[in-house]
Amino acid sequence: MQPTKMHLKVLLPSEVLLDKKNVSHIVAETSDGAYGLLPNRLDCVAVLTPGILTFTDLDDGEIFVAVDEGVLVKTAHDVLVSVRSALIGSDLDTLRVAVEQDFMALDEQAQQVRAIMAKLESGFLHRFANFEKI
Template identity: 40%
Template sequence: MSMAAEMSVALRLPTGSLFEGRATRMTAVAQNGAFGILPNHVDLVTALVPSVLTLTLADGSEAIFGIDEGLLVKKGHRVTVAVMRGVRGDDLGTLQDAVMSKFIEMDEEERQARATFSRLEADVVRRFADLRKPHP
């Protein structure tokens, strides 16, 4: 593998992409603690815990994300992170507020989706029960 100064990073949510771009450094937190990845880091797969994920972008700026649990895969000069929920923040001070409001909003949407699914499931069961009834 050739030596590289940058790596390609994709941060994915179930509904789309939260970030896609080039970075020179990444920090994240796994079950056994925080770690950093540079472009020439050995390939790895690890489970992430709810935490802060930071990227040093190719232009020298920093991107900060609040993430829920997920999976990180590094292969070659490409890192893909798949998380259930995530939000990008401007800085650590405002990230907590952004995470709280976004995750609360997502929890409410998930609750509504579960309630709708339960109603649909009950309707299917009711219709199957109606099919078993003898019709005159």
């Protein structure tokens, strides 16, 4: 009898976000559309686009993972998903709120980085102008 479950790991740059061993199917969004993975599907590699990865765990039911861009690799019954950032939710409404809050925090950080970069560039230009006068 062939196995009817997969081992799913979601990897972030700093940690293993998710490690589930009783996954019956996975749906992931790629640049070519959504891909459904079943345990006996051929091995594959797919480039993921930002979106929702959905999987069914035989113990916990349907689970949603909001993912940033990354890559999915399926070998035998192991599926590795490596992304920059991801959030897990048991329902889409809760996940949507969490994603909005996460993006707002990232937007604030991006604004701070832009302000710091503007100050650095301005300081560099002033020093360069003074250097030209010498």
